[in-house]
Amino acid sequence: MDIPVSADIVGGFADSHLELEYNISKLIEAGIVGVNIEDSINEGTLKQISEQVKNLEVIRSVAQRYQVHLVINARIDTYWQNGDSSDIEETIERAYAYKKAGADCIFVPGITNLEEVRELRKKVNCPINLLANNLPIEKLQELKIERLSLGGLPFRATLGYLSASINELQMKTNLNSFNKYAMNYNKLMEWFM
Secondary structure, three states, X not given: OOOOOEEEOOXXXXXXXXXXXXXXHHHHHHOOOEEEEEOEEOOXXXXXXXXXXXXXXXXXXXXXHOOOOOEEEEEOOHHHHHHXXXXXXXXXXXXXXXXXXXXXXXXXXXXXXXXXXXXXXXXXXXXXXXXXXXXXXXXXXXXXXXXXXXXXXXXXXXHHHHHHHHHHHHHOOOOHHHHHHOOOHHHHHHHHO
């Protein structure tokens, strides 16, 4: 396949900076051109800013050794972990630190308040990636948000649709859920021909 591929490396899949260096080396050798790395820990807490800064510096250093520009998308999980109670100032503080450490762009999943998105855009001078949610796309375009990610939304929507359809079958009512989104065979064949 001759297209650029970016890898979601979660937290780096490493327990040390040496392991992180090794993992990034192997990804670069495999041809990966970018990585997404998050600042949360499996237990639902956030890494210290200094810890994530060091991880980003390690990643950038390895890429420089290979003489490639690896695109680093630093995921800031303040909203993902804390929901609406998150502090926009902490998110901005992390964005500054991560950019300075070598991140090319930041990803803030879970932010749902348009005014906070506006503040983020005003104060953060690098590309911003948001998770597609109920924020109006045209407003995000006006704010010059560079990237929207779907994450697990298509999968969860498919499961929701399937659940509603199964419920209709179990209730012996009708098949409106199935019929509403069913593709006709000609269109389906166009996709696979």
